[in-house]
Amino acid sequence: MTPRISRREFLSAVAISSTASVLPRGAYSAAIEDAGAIPDISSHAPSLSWQDQGVLNLANSPYAKLHSVPVRAVTIEEGFWSKRRKTNVERSIPSMRLQLEQHGRMENFRRLVGKSSAEQQGPVFSDSDIYKWSESVGWALQSESFPELRGFADSMIREVVAVQEPSGYLNTYYQGERARERMLQHSQEVGHELYCLGHMLQAGVAYYRATGDSTLLDAGMRFVDKFVLPNYGPGPNQTPIISGHPEIEMALIELHRTTGKHQYVELAGYILEGDSRWKIDPKRIIYMFCGIPFTTRTKLEGHAVRAMYACCGAADYYLETGDAAYWKSLNVLWDDLIRRQMYITGGVGARSQWEAFGDSYELPNAQAYGESCAAIGNMMWNWRMLAASGEAKFTDVIERALYNGINSGMSLNGTTYCYRNPLAFDPASGDTIRNPWYDVTCCPPNLERTFASLPGYFYSTSKDGLYVHLYDNSRLEWHLEDGTPLSLRQQTKYPWDGDVALTLTPKKPSAFTLHVRIPGWARNAAIKVNGNPQTGVEAGEYFGIRRDWKPGDTVLLNFPMETEIIASNPRVVEDRGRVAVRRGPIIYCMEELDQSPGVALADASLTMSERLGKEFESEYKSDFLDGVVVLHHRGGVFETSSAEEALYSPATLTAPKLRPEDFTMIPYYVWANRQPSAMQVWTPYVRA
C-alpha cells in the first residue's frame, strides 16, 4: 500500500523530465500529448481540456472520490456571496494591483531587465504576491471576462517571464547580486525560492485554466524541469531540497494534474519525505513543518500557514498515490485540528510569535493570530480531504472557515484586509486590524484568489452522481461523469434562512445519486424530493438521494436556522465560563459600538436560561453591513465597571450585581467595518 516509487526509479524519471520540452505559448495541447509519451505516466495524462479543469483537476487522480467542477460551470447569483465577489473583482483585485505597483513588487522584475533602477523591494518572498494576484485574476476570468484585468495580468506575466534565466531560474530576490546565495540550505530554509515557484505554478495553472494561455505555466514548468529536477533531489550529485515554506508540494502535484507528468508527484513526495542529508535545527523542523517525513508528524505545530500548506501537499500526494501512511497521518493531524487547535471561526494559529500553532487548546481570543492565510490553508486542506473521502466533516470545516475566519479577512468595501483575525479586540491595544497594505502582503491576494475561485467549491462529481457542498443562489451547468449534461439551480437565502430549493435538469432522465450536504450544525434538517419528505437525514453527513432524476425535479432542503449557544472544551482557558453564539454557519460577535452608550463589553454577560438559544431574536437588516441578520438579546452588565475594581481581591461567592441591558450581536465576519470598537466572540454568561 505504498505505491511511491523507489529512489532509483525517481532518478530515472528525473533524467527523462530534464530533457522534456517546455511548452511554448500556444503549443500546450501538443505538449500534453508529448507528455503522454513519457513511459509509465501515460495513464495520468489529463483527459480534460483546460476549460474543464476545476480548482483542483482531479479527473485522473486515482484516489479522489470526488472530482472538481470547473469554476466556469458554476454561476453564483444574487445572494450572500455575490456582493463580496463583485467587490473582489471591482475593488480588491484592482486596488491590490496598484498597491503592488506602488510598493515596487513589479519593479523587482523590471530592475533585472534594466527597466528600473530601484533597489529590490519587499521581503524575500515578494514575487509570490504577484503570483497570487495573477492567480486571482485567473480564477476571476473563469467566471466572467474582465478585459482590463486580463490586460494587466497579461502584461504582468510578460514582465515576469522576461526575467527568467536560460537555466530556468526565476526569482527576483536571488537574481542579480544574490545569485550565489540561491538554493543554498540557508536560502532554501528561509528564502522562499520554492515557495515563490509554487505560487508561480499555481498562478500559471489558474491562468491557463482561465485562458488557455500557458505563458506563466510554461515558465514555471521550465523552472522545475530545467533548473530544479536535474540539480536538486535525492541523487548523489544532486543538492537536497527543503521546501522551507511548504507550497511547492501542492503546486507540483497540480502541475502534474495539468500536464500529466508524473515526475512532479515524485518530486513532491521526495520533498514531503525530507532529505536527511541536511542537518536542520529541530526548532526549524517544527517551525517549517517540513524537513522530516510528513508521515512522522503527529500534531499541528510551528508556523500555521506552513503546516496547512504542507497538509495540502500531503493530501494532494495521497490523492495521487493512495499512500496509506499519508492518509493516516493526515487524519491524525486533522483530529488534532478539530479537537485541540481550531478556533470556532475556522481560523488556526494561536500565536503571533512565529505566526504559529500554540500548545493543545491554546486558543486565546484577543491575542489570537488566526492569520487569514492560515484559515485559507485550512479550507484548502479540507477541500482535499473531502475529495479523498467524500466525508461531510471536512466540508463542515470548509464552511466554518469560509463564512467566518476567511470572510472576516476582507473588509466589506474590499480594500482593507485582516492579517490577524482575533476573536476579541480592544482598540486600546493600538492595533489596526484592517489595513490596505502589509509589507508581508500574503493575505490580501490570498483572500482574493479564494473569493475568485469560490464557485469551484460548490459542487463535485463522483462516479455515482453529484455532490452539493455549499449553499447560495447559483446555477450549475455541467455534466455527470457518464457525460450526461446536467443543470442544477439553487434558490435560497442561505445563510440567513435555512430553506434551499434545488431544481435539477438533466439533459435526459438519469439514475444517479444527488448527495446534499447536511451541515453539522443542522439538527432536525428536513428534505423533500418533489414534495416527498425523506427519512434518515443526519446532520454532518451527505444525504444521498438515488433515483431516476428527471428534468424539473426539485429537492427542498430545510436547515433549521436556530441560534445556538456554543461552549468550548474547558481546556480552552479563555473560553471557560463563556459562550459563543452561532446561527447556521455564522459565528456571531458583539461590537461595543452596537451597544448602549457606556456599556463596556468587558463588563457584559449574556443571560442563559433553560431555553438555550431562544433568548435571542434574529432580525434581517438589509441596509446594515451589506445585509446581515443581527441578534438581539437581553443580557446584563456589571453595575460597577470592572475597570474600577482591583486586579486581585479576596474572592466572594456572591456574583457581581448586573443591570439588564439589551445587546446586539453581528456576524463575526463583518466586525471592524466601522469605527474602531471593542469586539468579542466569547462572552461570559449568567443563568437567568
Next chain:
Amino acid sequence: MTPRISRREFLSAVAISSTASVLPRGAYSAAIEDAGAIPDISSHAPSLSWQDQGVLNLANSPYAKLHSVPVRAVTIEEGFWSKRRKTNVERSIPSMRLQLEQHGRMENFRRLVGKSSAEQQGPVFSDSDIYKWSESVGWALQSESFPELRGFADSMIREVVAVQEPSGYLNTYYQGERARERMLQHSQEVGHELYCLGHMLQAGVAYYRATGDSTLLDAGMRFVDKFVLPNYGPGPNQTPIISGHPEIEMALIELHRTTGKHQYVELAGYILEGDSRWKIDPKRIIYMFCGIPFTTRTKLEGHAVRAMYACCGAADYYLETGDAAYWKSLNVLWDDLIRRQMYITGGVGARSQWEAFGDSYELPNAQAYGESCAAIGNMMWNWRMLAASGEAKFTDVIERALYNGINSGMSLNGTTYCYRNPLAFDPASGDTIRNPWYDVTCCPPNLERTFASLPGYFYSTSKDGLYVHLYDNSRLEWHLEDGTPLSLRQQTKYPWDGDVALTLTPKKPSAFTLHVRIPGWARNAAIKVNGNPQTGVEAGEYFGIRRDWKPGDTVLLNFPMETEIIASNPRVVEDRGRVAVRRGPIIYCMEELDQSPGVALADASLTMSERLGKEFESEYKSDFLDGVVVLHHRGGVFETSSAEEALYSPATLTAPKLRPEDFTMIPYYVWANRQPSAMQVWTPYVRA
C-alpha cells in the same frame, strides 16, 4: 519644583567632569574629597564610608525618606531565607562562574589582550553577565568572607580592567573588529554598550562596598568620565545618547551616591529625558522604554525588564532631585502595574514575543513570560518607591515578588534557573522551564545578586527611627540616624507562621519610632509592645510605635496566617471563573504529581463554600521541598476527562459531573523542582 539643571548648566558640569581624575586603586577616599571640590555638588559628597553603604546609598539623597542599612549590618539567621542564601553562595554563584567560563564569557576579555584566540562568544550584552556575577560576589562578601569567591572575583576584575582602552572604553563586543560600530545610534539602540557599563558600575559599587577595592568601580567611572561625558550628551558637538536597554540611569545615580559627583545625576536625567535629535522608530520607543521624556510615559509597555529598569532609574532620579513630574509619572506607572499588569506572583511581562508587557489585563498563565529579571526589576523599583515615600504598599509588592515570582526563578538546589515564570504549565508543551544555562543568561546572575543582597532589604532608617520591612529570623546591628547604636533581633517562623518577636537593644534608652510593616494581606494583625496590645493596627501600613525604647523591649507581631482565596479582576480573561490560593505572602499552586494518579489538573475544580479559605488545611512538612507548608483541600475532578470532549459543543446549563478528590497544593516558588509535571496557580472552582 523642577530642580533639574538646565542644559547649559549640564554642559558646564560635563566640562568639569571630563577633567576630574579617575580613581587609582586604593586612592578612593582622597578622590571623594577631590570630587567634593566640584562646584555646587559638595553637599552631595557621601558621608558614609564604603562599609556603611547599603543596597542603595541614600544617606545624602535629599528626597529619600528612608535610608538603607548596609547588608553587613543584617544577619539572616536559620529560617526561611538561610537555606536559599547558603545554596546561593555555595552552589549557584560558583556553578555560574563555571558556566560563564565554559561559555566563553571571560574569553571575550582574554581575546582582547591576546590571551585567547577564541571568537567573540555569546550575545552582544555578554559582558553584563560577568558584571552581574561579580556584583553577586560583592553582596555576598558583605555577609561573610568567602575567600575562594573573592579570589575568583578579584582575578576576574583584573582581567576585565586589563582590556580598558586609554579612552576609557570597555566592551568586549565593540572592541577589536567592531570598534567602528560603537556608540552609533544603531549600536546604542541594540548594542547594550551603556547597559553593560551600567552593570559594570553596579558591580563596581557592590564590590567596593564589600571590600573597599575600587578597581572595577574606577574602571567604570573612567569609562563614564573619559569616554562618555566628554563625547556624548546634549551638547552641539556631542553625540546623543539613548540607553537602548535602560540600566545606565540607575547605575549613574548610584555612582553619584558613591562618589558624590552630581554630574552623574545630570547625565542620568539627560538620558531619562531622551535626546530628540535622533529619530527613533516609534515601536522601538515603546519597546526600549527610553528615547522620549520618561515623564511622558503613562503606561507600562514594551520590554518588561527595560521598563522596570527605566522606572528604577527614574525613581533614583527623583530621590536625588525631587522632580515632581517624575514622581507623578512613577505613580501613574505604578498604578498601571498594580491595577492592570502584575501577576499575582509579582511577576511582570505577559508576552514571550519581545519579552514584553501585554495590553491592560493581558495576563495569560501558561503563556506568561514573567521573566525572572523583570520580577527583580519590579522589586528594585518598588524598593526605590518605598525609600521615597515610606509607604507600605510598595513593600507589599516587594514581598509579593520576592517570595513568589523571584523566588521561583532559582531551583532549590541552586543550579537551574527559570527565565520564564509561567503560572500554569503543561509538560506536553515541551518547554523546559528550569535550565542551568541560557545563552541570554541575564536571569541567573540577577537572581544571585538579589539573594546575596537580601539582608539589605530588611530594614531602613529614617529621621524618626527604624523601619522593619521583611520578616525572618535575623539580627540587625546598626544605629539610629542620631548615631545611637541599636541591635534588633527577629524571631519567627515567617512565612509559615505569622508570629514575629522583635527584641530591641538600643545602646541607651532612646525615643524613636519603630515602624513595623503590616502586610497588606494581614487583616486582623495584632501588635503587643512589652505585652501591651496596640490599637489602630491596619493592614498594608507601617505601624509606627513611638516611645522611649529601652534595651530588651519586645514587640510581638501576629499576622493571622490564614489561607485566602483570591479572585482576579474579570478583565483578566484566563482567570475568570478561577481562583488562586494565598497563605501569608505565599502564593500556592498545584502540581499534578502531588495529586492522585490519573488526576489531570485541567479537569480539577476547587470546592468553595461560604467558609472561603477554611476549606484548606495547612501542614508544615520539614522534609518536603526544603520545608514548606502544604495545603490540603477536598475538591473535585470531571468524571469524564475534558480531553475526551469535543472542542466546541452546544452549551448546557448542567455542570459537568465531578467526583470528589483530595488535592495537595504547594508554594508556587517550589514548583518544577521534581520531575516535569503540570502546574497551575489559578484553578476553577465550584460552589460546595
